[in-house]
Amino acid sequence: MRENIGYLFMLVGIIFDAIGCIGLIRLPDLYNRLQASLKCVAMGTSLILIGTMIIAGFSPVGAKAFLCLVFILIISPTTEHALARASYIAGVKLWEGSIIDKLKEDIEAGKKE
Amino acid sequence: MINLFMISLGCCAFLCLFRIARGPTASDRAVAIDILGIMVVAFGAFMSIKTGKEFYLTTALVWTLLNFIGVLALSKFLENRGFDD
Numbered sequence: 001m002r003e004n005i006g007y008l009f010m011l012v013g014i015i016f017d018a019i020g021c022i023g024l025i026r027l028p029d030l031y032n033r034l035q036a037s038l039k040c041v042a043m044g045t046s047l048i049l050i051g052t053m054i055i056a057g058f059s060p061v062g063a064k065a066f067l068c069l070v071f072i073l074i075i076s077p078t079t080e081h082a083l084a085r086a087s088y089i090a091g092v093k094l095w096e097g098s099i100i101d102k103l104k105e106d107i108e109a110g111k112k113e
Numbered sequence: 114m115i116n117l118f119m120i121s122l123g124c125c126a127f128l129c130l131f132r133i134a135r136g137p138t139a140s141d142r143a144v145a146i147d148i149l150g151i152m153v154v155a156f157g158a159f160m161s162i163k164t165g166k167e168f169y170l171t172t173a174l175v176w177t178l179l180n181f182i183g184v185l186a187l188s189k190f191l192e193n194r195g196f197d198d
Contacts, residue, residue: 068154
């Protein structure tokens with residue numbers, strides 16, 4: 001019974017991973033791809049690790065899965081934020097259908113002061 | 114059951130490899146490399162459940178931290194700054 005619940009979590013995680021990777025292929029520019037690929041981390045791999053925790057129970061495998069989960073949830077948004085900001089400053093263009101660009105306004109306001 | 118999960122995870126990793134091969138800018142490749150590292154962590158979890166050995170998850174834990182350092186250094190490099198400020 002416990003194994004089946006864990007496999008169910010893993011199945012949902014795999015579905016989210018697949019959706020994130022299809023987004024990584026299909027979406028038009030870098031920032032949209034970042035937004036899709038973070039789904040793949042925050043729902044996909046987290047749910048897979050939660051399923052591992054449920055199957056393994058209170059054992060070294062479960063404890064390491066919990067550590068991995070905490071590290072992933074802290075680390076991955078940080079790297080994506082740093083990468084998005086760095087590539088904006090490096091000059092990667094937005095898609096031509098984008099309608100809002102808050103970081104540009106912030107940078108221009110910073111230059112005026 | 115878990116073999117099926119591992120095969121579908123391999124298909125997802127293949128899509129990431131496609132983006133690494135095709136990506137127009139270097140930032141696209143960096144994003145795809147980050148996601149590929151996350152896939153490796155999930156693969157370690159699957160292997161650990163399949164074989165019952167815990168060192169696969171230890172590898173996944175170390176891979177997470179090294180992925181963090183790597184992508185952060187790559188983004189500083191893309192920003193045209195040095196590695197030491």
